[in-house]
Amino acid sequence: MSREEFLEESYQAVRxxxxxxCERAGREPREVTLVAVSKTHPASDIRTLYEMGHRDFxxxxxxxxxxxxxxxxxxxxxxxxxxxxxxxxRYLADQVHLVHSVDRKSVMKELxxxxxxxxxxxxxxxxxxxxxxxxxxxGDTTGLLTRLVEKYPRLKxxxxxTIPPFDExxxxxRQHFATLRGVFEQCQEALVQADSEFVDGFEHISMGMTxxxxxxxxxxxxxxRVGTALFGERRT
Ligand SMILES: *Cc1c(COP(=O)(O)O)cnc(C)c1O
Numbered sequence: 001m002s003r004e005e006f007l008e009e010s011y012q013a014v015r016x017x018x019x020x021x022c023e024r025a026g027r028e029p030r031e032v033t034l035v036a037v038s039k040t041h042p043a044s045d046i047r048t049l050y051e052m053g054h055r056d057f058x059x060x061x062x063x064x065x066x067x068x069x070x071x072x073x074x075x076x077x078x079x080x081x082x083x084x085x086x087x088x089x090r091y092l093a094d095q096v097h098l099v100h101s102v103d104r105k106s107v108m109k110e111l112x113x114x115x116x117x118x119x120x121x122x123x124x125x126x127x128x129x130x131x132x133x134x135x136x137x138x139g140d141t142t143g144l145l146t147r148l149v150e151k152y153p154r155l156k157x158x159x160x161x162t163i164p165p166f167d168e169x170x171x172x173x174r175q176h177f178a179t180l181r182g183v184f185e186q187c188q189e190a191l192v193q194a195d196s197e198f199v200d201g202f203e204h205i206s207m208g209m210t211x212x213x214x215x216x217x218x219x220x221x222x223x224x225r226v227g228t229a230l231f232g233e234r235r236t
Contacts, residue, residue: 007048010230011036018224021214032217035079035206037227039064040234043071049230050076056097058225062088081161081206081225083134090114100124100161100206100225103136105147112152119154122161122206125183127176133163138183142190149196157191159204159222160184164212173212177219180207184220 001009014034022029037058038046046057050073059065060082069078077097084092084101089110092099094117102108103124111119123144126135136144141160148155160183164176184205191199206223208216213224227234 003045004048006232007045007230008052010232011049011052011054014226014229017214017229018217021217025218027217031222033223035081035223035225036230037081037209037225038068038231039082039227040236041231043068045231046072046076058100058227062091066091079223079225086110093119098122098158098204100223101134102148102155103134104144108148108152108155112154115154117154118156120156120158120201121148122159122204123148123157123187124161124163125180127162127179127183128165133165135162138179141183142186145187145190146194149191149194149198156201157187157198158201159206160187161204161206161223163209164207170212170215174215174219177207177212177216177221181205181220 018032018034019029022032033056035056035058036049036054039060056077058079058081079098079100080092080096081100084107086106089107093111093114099121101124102121123141124135125138125141126133127138145157148157160180162176162180164173188202191202204222205220207221208224210226210228213226216224
């Protein structure tokens with residue numbers, strides 16, 4: 001099987017699984033956007049999915065993304081899903097469709113300062129109270145959102161994101177997803193209370209990867225970030 005055939009098959013299989021999960025959850029497949037997480041895979045793989053009509057791709061490392069995107073069409077919607085350092089934020093400004101991993105003031109400040117136009121962002125939430133990972137504590141999320149809205153006019157808050165701890169039983173992971181959904185609802189409520197212009201655009205819950213995206217869809221995900229199930233094992 002050629003690499004193209006492999007990718008075509010895995011892409012169709014993931015699409016089918018998304019549709020089936022939506023059906024079980026009583027949701028419409030168009031409510032869920034598949035973000036193809038292409039880190040470590042070559043630009044040619046991205047192009048293969050692009051030619052099948054796919055447009056949403058996720059990358060984790062600023063340098064790697066910058067190296068690849070030069071070879072690829074302009075109408076790709078890039079999602080930055082990696083841990084974001086404030087000294088790298090300027091490279092993303094005005095270049096990506098959505099930054100999934102905003103979790104602190106220094107990153108918000110830098111993105112705001114370096115952008116000429118609006119930057120759409122998600123707030124990353126640490127649903128696992130997992131010290132090793134990025135993300136704001138669930139209880140501090142509405143505070144960070146309020147700060148973002150008040151102090152950083154170029155940032156547009158569009159929702160929340162989580163990366164749950166790895167290697168936990170799926171029912172524990174499901175609880176992390178339910179926690180994120182709860183945080184999302186609190187944020188929505190805070191925006192409504194503040195009579196914010198961002199109420200309507202605050203619509204995304206980014207959760208679910210290869211091992212758990214179907215459960216994430218059942219728990220309300222609107223963006224699922226899938227790498228391995230599409231591209232195979234990562235090259236290092
Ligand atoms: C790598 C990565 C993914 C994709 O992971 P898979 O398990 O390969 O699907 C999704 N989200 C983030 C934040 C990642 O770093």
